[in-house]
Amino acid sequence: MALRLTLKPNERIVVNGCVIRNANRRQTLQIENTADVIRAEDLLDENCEPTPVKQAYFLIQTALIRADTRDTLVPVIQEKLADLATIFSAAVVGSVFEAANWVSQGDYYKALSALRPVMRREEELFARLSANTSATAALEGEEC
Incomplete structure (x- = not known):
């Protein structure tokens, strides 16, 4: 097809x-x-903020675009994905395993697709962390 x-x-x-x-x-x-x-x-732009998920995504993207790098990148990608699997909750970790499975099969585009929801979740977590940090800083400023 x-x-x-x-x-x-x-x-x-x-x-x-x-x-x-x-x-x-x-x-x-x-x-x-x-x-x-x-x-x-x-x-992903190579100048984007290097978060853990974006690092894995960028490596997979590089493997997709540059076939000559795959032999060296796949073990690094699998290690990054294994690390991500220990960080995220069960709601998202399935997507990380799915990405690892697609990398093992050599289907890098589907691996990228599987990581997109994980990247969105990571962005949500960083936004929440940033908001909490800002609120804490504002409270500390009031105490002075």
Whole structure:
């Protein structure tokens, strides 16, 4: 079954490590054989804040884009995912195991998809922590 992609104007995708940008009109592509494909919107910027989940996501993304790095990255990715499995609650840890399973099977795009809810949960936790830290700082400021 072919992969059918509808690209927005000027949207970028990466196919087997090659960055492709669409022209000024909406286009549909059909990829008829197996290829490593990811939309630019699903890629993390290398300058983003390096949280534990984003580090694992970035490594998987690199394995997807650069097939020549997979042999060295997969053990590092599996170690990062094992660490994440010990941090998160049962509600999210299933997604971490799912990502590890997809990495083992060499399906890096599905591994990234499995990690997205974990990344959202991590962002929620950091936002809550930041709000609590701000509230604590404000209370400490009132005591002086």
